[in-house]
Amino acid sequence: MAFFFARPARDAARSMPYNGAFFRFLPLMPDAHALLQTVFGYPAFRGEQAEIVAHVGGGGNALVLMPTGGGKSLCYQIPALLRAGVAIVVSPLIALMQDQVATLSELGVAAACLNSATAPDEARDITRQARAGTLDLLYVAPERLLTPRFLDFLNDLNIALFAIDEAHCVSHWGHDFRPEYQQLGILAERFPTVPRIALTATADEQTRADILHYLRLAEARVFLSSFDRPNLFYQVVEKHNAKKQLLSFIQQDYPGASGIVYCLSRKRVEDTAQWLVENGIRALPYHAGLGHEVRDRHQREFLREDGVVMVATVAFGMGIDKPDVRFVAHIDLPKSPENFYQESGRAGRDGLPAASWLCYGLNDMVQLTQMIEGSEMAALQKQVELSKLDAMLAFCETAACRRQHILAHFSEQSAPCGHCDNCLAPPITFDATLPVQKLLSCIYRVEQRFAASHVIDVLLGRANQSVTAFGHDKLSTFSIGRELNQRGWRSIIRQLVAKKLLQVDIARGQSLVFGDGCRAILKGEQKIYLRPPADDKKSRSANTDRWLRTEREERLWQMLRRWRKSMADEHNVPAYAVFSDKTLRELVEKRPANRAEIGRVYGLGELKLARYGDALLDILNEASQSDD
Incomplete structure (x- = not known):
């Protein structure tokens, strides 16, 4: 690198204690490359890391958007070691702080964190070290940082920089909104000469604008890295028995590996974790309904042990740095591409092959729509959330490259990856005009007042109580769809919903109603091509790059x-x-x-x-x- 920072010595030389031994740690590092190699053991910077380090190390403000596992932490950790003073790192989760501090301590870097779990005596010792200038990095939650007492404490320090991690938490439109983040702009007011760097892995254009606005980074340099995670294999399967499908996926592709399974509800978390344990998988549940001590114990076991599968709601995972997570599985549809991207990105942070496996069905979309419609959020935000759900459904139903699709959501263009399920086994589309006409005709005959399950019963000729009660066994469309089974009709309905040819009216009991374009197909004026129902036996293994050891x-x-x-x-x-x-x-x-x-x-x-x-x-x- 062309720049050079000589860090002022805190002592003539500093010794780092470690389990009774002392290791000499030099106070003067020649440049960022030397720090990268001698402290972190990495041969070279990746992507824009070198440029970001140079900019922030030189006193500049920055917004860094970099995919999970892309090396965001180095973008503030190395400038923290280059510059005089202590770096203050704002982090939203205690577990994340503790994880970062443990990793840095192993490297001989003087790091500490202050949070509600810090004992009073330890907190006093940490503040003493910070005032004495013997700390390199101090991690703190936004709630603590914003207290008058802590802000006064910061006035006593020589501050190297402020790093605001998980900066997407600032935005109402983001998926992890934390109101305290919006108040962090006070740092620009109180410490105008101290460089600030905001970092996140997922932020659409609106969220980026909010970060720049609320954190007062309008003049900051924006570093927008590629969102691509080339080591991830994306696979989507049609849900018909999620627990059995999940078990088969783990046993076939990742036996004995660490993984994360995301579920929509607490009950599903408990049931799925128990099912995996009963079938020989070392699994643990995690959700907000568990006691604090239980969650901490399970998270600690997941982080510190090999081969543990964490089954969790979205309450788990933000900032989790465990690099050897080999798969992230979703057995329910994520709420948005942002949620999906960040959650799936927790796999393969070490750069080795890993998998994102998603199992979903039409009921997932209906359930999430009900949750959004029934929430207390403002009408405008409901529309935003519903549009993101539509985008997630489109990702699941695309016949094109999945990596190309998810990157396009973040305004990034790319060629087909050749490494997702659709690229490795391109879906074969068929002329679905006739079955779609049958379906639309049936929906029309039942007056667009009934849910998918009822419409399918009519098509299959099932004279059950619901069908006969409404006289639908007498309709001309009764039993005209026996060429497909229930799973086949659900696949067609899902694809039509994803194409917005059908809509699910939550206010009318999940009734299927026509969208734009349906009448042209129904009248034979337009053909439509769809994917046939998935065949699990033909699905490609996710672990296509397995390391075959002798x-x-x-x-x-x-x-x-x-x-x-x-x-x-x-x-x-x-x-x-x-x-x-x-x-x-x-x-x-x-x-x-x-x-x-x-x-x-x-x-x-x-x-x-x-x-x-x-x-x-x-x-x-x-x-x-x-x-x-």
């Missing part, structure tokens, strides 16, 4: 994982804070034989090399001897 590699892999777990337990940090799966995989594949070779492994900075290098070489040597 028996020799598997032995070493398991040895390294056991050693990593013991180190994590000893240091009371998550396993990935010691080393990510990506680092362990590189150790297995490269088998470094000495200090020079192992120092070139991804994720091995100087402190970790000093702390763990000998132990790793011993394990590698032991594995080599056992192979002989």
Whole structure:
């Protein structure tokens, strides 16, 4: 890099205590690249990281939009180490703060957090360190930062920068609105010369405008990275027995892997977690109805253990940094592409192959529509939420590249990825004009007053109590649709709803009603092509890039994982804070034989090399001897 920051020494040299040992940490770093390599163990910056670091390190304000797993944290952590003073990081969740602090502490960086879980004595010690200038980063929740007492405390500090993480929380139109975020503009007023950086992974144009407005970043430089996550495999399946479909997906593609399963309701979370446990999957529930201690215990177990599947509502996940989540599954339709993108983006943060698997049905859309219509939000916001739900449905029903579709929602153009379910097994469309005409005719005959299940019963000739009570067994459309089963008709209805040819009228008991364009099809003036109902047996495996280890590699892999777990337990940090799966995989594949070779492994900075290098070489040597 062309720039150079010499950080003022806090001491002639600083020693970092760690479990009784001390590691010398140099107070002067030559530049950002040196920090990246010696502290974090990464060989080079990615994308716009270098430019962002240079801008913020030089005192500039910034808004950074970067996909989950794209390296947002480095964009403020390295400037924090380059600049004199302590960086104040605004973070919305206690678990996220603790996770970041644990990871930084493993790297030898002086970091701490202040939140409601911090004991009074510890809080006093942290504030003393901040005033003394011995902290690099201090994480704090927005609610605490905005108190008069804390703002006065900030006046006593030499502040390097302010980082506002999960900045989309500022917007009413965002999916994680936090009213306190809108008050963070006070930082510009009280500390006008301190650089501020706002960061988020998901923000449409309206949310970006809100971030710039409320955080008073109108003059800030905006860094908009690609939203693409090329290591994610996107797959959507038609729901018919969600729990069994989920179990089959995990058993076939990700046995023993860490994953997240999102459900719409607390009851579904509990039922699904219990079902997985009964079928041999190590699963835990997480939702707002569980006690605080239970949620904390489950989250801690998920973060620190390998192979745990968290079954949760959307109450779980914001800011979760666990890099080795191999899949995120949705067994209910997400509310919006923003929700879906951020939730699915929690898979594969380490850059290794991972999957986003979504299982949905027409009832999901109906249920979410009812929730929005029945909410107390303003009419304009209801329209916004309903339009986002329509966009989510369109993603599910598209026959085109799913990655291309989701990126287009964020105004990013791309070529087909060749790596989603639709690209690998392109849907074959068929001339659906005749069955659609039958369906529309039936909807017309029942006067657009009945839900999908009733219309399908009429088409299939089911003379049940509901059908006969209204005399619909006497209609000309009764039993004219027996060429398809119930699942087939539901697939057609979903696709017509996604194309807005049909609408579900919630106010009239979920009745199917005509949208624009229906009459032209009904009269034979226009043809329509649809996808046939999905065949689960023909669905493509999500784990198309599985790392196929040899028996020799598997032995070493398991040895390294056991050693990593013991180190994590000893240091009371998550396993990935010691080393990510990506680092362990590189150790297995490269088998470094000495200090020079192992120092070139991804994720091995100087402190970790000093702390763990000998132990790793011993394990590698032991594995080599056992192979002989």
